[in-house]
Amino acid sequence: MIGKIIKAIKFKSKYHGLHLQQKVHNTFVSSPKKETYTDSEEYNKIIDHAVERSDINEHLTTIFNAGMASKPKLIVELGVRSGESTFVLEKVAKICDATLVSDDLDPCINPSKWKKSFFVQQDDITFAKDFPDFCTSNNINGKIDLLFIDTSHLYEHTVQEIDSWFPLLSDNFKVIFHDTNLRDVYYRNDGSMGLAWDNDRAVIRAIEEYYNTSFNERKDFTATIDGIQVTHYANCCGLTILEKVN
Ligand SMILES: C[S@@+](CC[C@H](N)C(=O)[O-])C[C@H]1O[C@@H](n2cnc3c(N)ncnc32)[C@H](O)[C@@H]1O
Known part of the structure; x- marks a missing residue:
């Protein structure tokens, strides 16, 4: 006691x-610097939004660019919370005329207004099992081009997410994990400090074990493993992108 x-x-x-x-x-x-505006109205909205510091703000334009490059037809977002990632992914979906399926255990506070978007309130491991039926009943081609994972950040759960969702990926997939460098204290590239929690490398460890390799998530890196390109950004709790190299 x-x-x-x-x-x-x-x-x-x-x-x-x-x-x-x-x-x-x-x-x-000093305050975060705004990126230079482009001729894309949607991208400029993300630039404006990304100056509000959060645990993910420095990755928002990266998620948009990676998402756009994958030319997705089907996007799945696991972990919605207040909708930072949804804000970006719905723009990718709109420009690419893709379907966006978002899932969270909790109710959705800021649902996407994109006409081809769905929100499912369910444990994501259970939802993966139901996903083929969900796609059939909603007339969706069930191969996922862009998978975004940002949920519990626990090791066992991340292993289950990889096992459950990776078989549902298309031949040309991209997977984006947030919180691959999660610690009590994290830093942004603008020099500011944020507070989170130490998950004992849970997310990056699950990825390492899947590819039977090891990474130093404290630094930015790129690597190619078994035909998969891995791009990692260490700042802002870490963002890791996996994509099939053709
Ligand atoms: C870090 S937040 C997501 C942040 C969001 N991606 C954003 O950018 O604003 C994590 C979310 O994962 C959800 N979550 C945790 N475990 C889950 C599970 N097993 N299935 C589905 N969602 C889960 C939580 O409810 C929480 O809303």
Whole structure:
């Protein structure tokens, strides 16, 4: 009992200490720089949105560019929360006239207005089993071109997501994982500091084990493994893109 109380006090003081450290640190960091506008109205909306710091803001334009390059017909988003990734993926879906299927355990706060979008409130492992039937009943070709995974960030669950969803990918797939460099403290490329939690390398470890390799997720890197190109960005909790090299 006493041990538990001491642990709770230590956790609380560490948490408060980190919050203070973050506040002081970010006071000395200038505001995020806006990327230069392009002639794409949709892309410019993402540029505007990406200046609001979050655990994913520095990856929003990367997700858009990677998504567009995959010319998707079917996009699946696992983990929606308040809709940062949905904001980007629905734009890719709209431009590519693709179907966007989003899934979360929790209700959707900001549903996509794109006409070919669906929200499913279900555990994503269960949904993967139902996915072929879901596609048949909604007249969707069930091969996934772009899969975005940003859910529990737990090891066992990520392993299950890979096992359940990878068999549903098309021949020309792209998979984007967020939080592949998740720690108590993370940094953005603009120098600012954010607070998250240490998941013991759960997401990147699950990817490493799937491809029987090892990565240093603390740094940006690209690698090619078994015909799959891996592109990793270490900032902002980490973003890792897997794509089939043809
Ligand atoms: C980090 S948030 C997603 C953030 C979102 N992608 C964004 O950019 O705003 C993680 C989400 O995953 C959802 N989640 C966790 N476990 C899940 C599961 N087993 N199946 C489906 N969703 C899950 C949570 O409810 C939460 O909304």
